[in-house]
Amino acid sequence: MTSPPLLTLIIPVYNEKEVIPVFLRETASIVDSMKNIDVEFLFINDGSTDGSLATLLDLKQTYENIRIIDLSRNFGKEAALSAGLHHARGEIAIPIDVDLQDPPELIPVMVDKWREGYDVVHARRIDRSSDSIAKRLTAKWFYRVHNATSDISIPQNVGDYRLLSRPVIDAINSLSETQRFMKGIYSWVGFKSTVVDYTRQKRAAGKSKFNGWKLWNYALEGITSFGTxxxxxxxxxxxxxxxxxxxxxxxxxxxxxxxxxxxxxxxxxxxxxxxxxxxxxxxxxxxxxxxxxxxxxxxxxxxxxxxxxxx
Structure with missing residues (x-):
């Protein structure tokens, strides 16, 4: 008998001690109910200084399917996602934020789309009322400017939360660039894709690590990464x-x-x-x-x- 496919949940963590137990409790209850699939939680500790690593080690005593990659310092979310993709063992992988703004209830829906033959399943935010007005407006203009000035288009209101099949993961891992804008890379590699919609939630705990200056630099990174x-x-x-x-x-x-x-x-x-x-x-x-x-x-x-x- 063939073993069920393995799904790797890639979870970057930077000073998220408060929300990690909540995330694991809610997400585990959802993925445990999924049939004919195995799941591993791949946490990437991106140089946390608040005890997030110790929290993960404690939780590993309860959740045996946890793997932890401990980076030597804070390299940023794009690097943490790259580390997760390089060490994902699954036939499919889903990057997901630990703050529960991206609902884990969508994971079975994305897996069903993969079973239908899609290599990439984008999770699109159709309601961002949980974000501030300034963040919603700047995000809207970022997508417009990026898609108007870049050689590739990225789906609007789609973040890192998406399903990637093994061919897509291998294609991304083959890229040698060090300055990484992952949203653009996901689109650049191509493959058959579809979209599922969801409503963005408020953070379950803690505070966002992105401030205005970081978001501005991130936007510049995206605009200059894929076109002249x-x-x-x-x-x-x-x-x-x-x-x-x-x-x-x-x-x-x-x-x-x-x-x-x-x-x-x-x-x-x-x-x-x-x-x-x-x-x-x-x-x-x-x-x-x-x-x-x-x-x-x-x-x-x-x-x-x-x-x-x-x-």
Whole structure:
């Protein structure tokens, strides 16, 4: 008899001591009721300093299907997800946040979609009322800007919560880039996919580790990871500004030579210099983002370092 397929739940953890027991209790009750499938909980301790690792070790005495990857420091969620995908044993894997904002009740639904033949099952948030208005608006504009400026499109309102089949996992693990924007990577590898909808919940406990500055840097990472449109935009901006300057110079020349009108000019000259200087600095900043990415990638450092693996 063939053994049932194995599902790996990939759970990054960074200072989530309060919510880990709640997550395990609720999620285990759901996956234990699933038929013809085995489940492992793969926790990635991403440099927690609040006792999350000790909590996981205690819970491992109760839940035998827990595995723990303890990273040497905090590498960030993208690196933690990469570590989870590299060490997932299952035929399928589902990255899921420990804060229970992504309901584990959706796991059986995604597994059923996989049994229907889909390699990727996206979990799409159709109701984000649990998030702040500012977060909802910035997320909306991020997806719009990213999909307009990148070579690939990412599904709107789809986070890391999704099902990935083994061919998808292997394809992602084969990528060598060190600066990782996982939402883009999920879409870049392709494969047959579908979508299931859900309502985003409030955190079960604790506080979000993402602040405005981290979200802003994350957005820049996503926009510059999968296309050079931002660079191309500045070529067009430069051309438009040069054309306007040329037309204004013709106007000034005509005024002086034909009408004899002198050019008053200190204020307008100062404005023009500041405008052009500002545009140049922004353009250099965009260029710097890409040069910086090239510099980091050229070092070829590992995405993460593992201190210990507790089986």
């Amino acid at each position: 449109v931002p660079l191309r935009i500045w070529t067009y901006i430069g051309s438009i500004v040069a054309l306007i300057a040329f037309m204004l110079s013709i106007k000034v020349l005509v005024q002086v030579l034909i009408f004899g009108i002198d050019v008053p000019g200190y204020a307008s000259l100062l404005i023009a210099v500041c405008l052009i200087g500002g545009l140049q600095l922004i353009g250099i900043g965009v260029l710097g983002e890409y040069v910086g990415r090239t510099y980091i990638e050229s070092k070829n450092r590992p995405v993460f370092i593992i201190r210990n693996i507790i089986e």
